[in-house]
Amino acid sequence: MYMKVFIETYGCQMNFADSDEMFLHLSARGAVRTDTLEDADAVLINTCTVRDHAEHRALSFLGRLMKWKRQNPSRIIIFTGCAAQRLGERLKKRYPFLNILCGAKDIEQFSQRLDQSGLFNAPGTPAPASSGLSAYATIMRGCDFACTYCIVPSVRGPVKCLPAQTILADVSAKAARGAKEITLLGQTVNAYRDGNVTFADLLNRVSDIPGVERVRFTSPHPIYFTPDFLNAVKHNPKIARHAHIPVQSGSSEVLKAMKRGYTRELFLEKIDALKACGFSVSTDIIVGFPTETEQDFEQTLSLVDRAGFMTAYCFKYSPRQGTPAAQMKLLSQNILEKRLAILLNKVRGLADASYQAQIGTVQEVLMETPHKGRSSSNYWVDFKESYPVGSVVKTTIEKAAGTLLYARETHGK
Numbered sequence: 001m002y003m004k005v006f007i008e009t010y011g012c013q014m015n016f017a018d019s020d021e022m023f024l025h026l027s028a029r030g031a032v033r034t035d036t037l038e039d040a041d042a043v044l045i046n047t048c049t050v051r052d053h054a055e056h057r058a059l060s061f062l063g064r065l066m067k068w069k070r071q072n073p074s075r076i077i078i079f080t081g082c083a084a085q086r087l088g089e090r091l092k093k094r095y096p097f098l099n100i101l102c103g104a105k106d107i108e109q110f111s112q113r114l115d116q117s118g119l120f121n122a123p124g125t126p127a128p129a130s131s132g133l134s135a136y137a138t139i140m141r142g143c144d145f146a147c148t149y150c151i152v153p154s155v156r157g158p159v160k161c162l163p164a165q166t167i168l169a170d171v172s173a174k175a176a177r178g179a180k181e182i183t184l185l186g187q188t189v190n191a192y193r194d195g196n197v198t199f200a201d202l203l204n205r206v207s208d209i210p211g212v213e214r215v216r217f218t219s220p221h222p223i224y225f226t227p228d229f230l231n232a233v234k235h236n237p238k239i240a241r242h243a244h245i246p247v248q249s250g251s252s253e254v255l256k257a258m259k260r261g262y263t264r265e266l267f268l269e270k271i272d273a274l275k276a277c278g279f280s281v282s283t284d285i286i287v288g289f290p291t292e293t294e295q296d297f298e299q300t301l302s303l304v305d306r307a308g309f310m311t312a313y314c315f316k317y318s319p320r321q322g323t324p325a326a327q328m329k330l331l332s333q334n335i336l337e338k339r340l341a342i343l344l345n346k347v348r349g350l351a352d353a354s355y356q357a358q359i360g361t362v363q364e365v366l367m368e369t370p371h372k373g374r375s376s377s378n379y380w381v382d383f384k385e386s387y388p389v390g391s392v393v394k395t396t397i398e399k400a401a402g403t404l405l406y407a408r409e410t411h412g413k
């Protein structure tokens, strides 16, 4: 009889990749996944603490599990990730029914935590699960920056890169199970280095693995788009032409107060270099950082005009306890709301304009259904003809409507 595990993940793609990895350790101990909480013998909650809201949702879910556990006290509750790291042993006092706690910095010891709990069988070989067309591979953990609004460095610690051999073995296994598109994950993913192996080398080696058709990465930091990286891109069509690069502000003064490590000018220089290689770029922007003046905000608006982002996700600044910026005097909610509305109004037209700009271009599309696939630069493309799922089709874009492009003619691979 298998143990059934219900998994609830909050936060970023790295957390989803961590949940998959933790499930492998559970499946090696005879567990299978269930989507029904009532059927489950164990629950794994993998948490995020970057925003207050995500942490509250995870804790409120944990609170609700008290009743679930009371119905059957042999049920197991595992709480992991960034909120587990930030709140630590305090959680066990507040939620005594919690069985296993494993913070983000200790995720590599997850397997030992399971064994130490005495609640699971001895590990065997996990059943190989299908990867699907796309798979994630975590290549580093932690962050060496100290952005003044961000809680990540204190909960995840400094950068630790996984050995290149470990990553290549992980990707090979995923490709053997059917993955065609691999997304490399890390908090500052393009800062990756293992001895002499740079991020550019790693991209090339991953794309050489049989079966891999495309390599994506997230989240990059602007300063690590080096000539070495651009050179790899120019010679390797399997490196996807899309990057999500959080800019956060268009004002060099605000970027300095945020300790982002670049100026407005440097950011634009990097974007121009990427666009020259065919990249589309999306971004995140924070409005109303405590030091942001009207002039700073105007700089953000003008950066949006200048950069030509494909999309921008905009957020009102909200302080995170434990970060340096949380000590600063907040701007009024009125100002935050007014600036957010102006910015949202500006970014609303970005997607339309960027889809229209694709008309007439030639794109390589990885088919995700018989009639639809995603281009290297991350646009959905619709075909009249059907193609095998997982194949790469080269096509000219005929028209754009909403958030969809339509293929005109195909050119084979």
Ligand code: SF4
Residues within 6 Å of the ligand: 143, 144, 145, 146, 147, 150, 151, 152, 153, 187, 188, 221
């Ligand atoms: S680069 Fe800055 S925002 Fe990103 S995780 Fe590191 S400290 Fe946080």
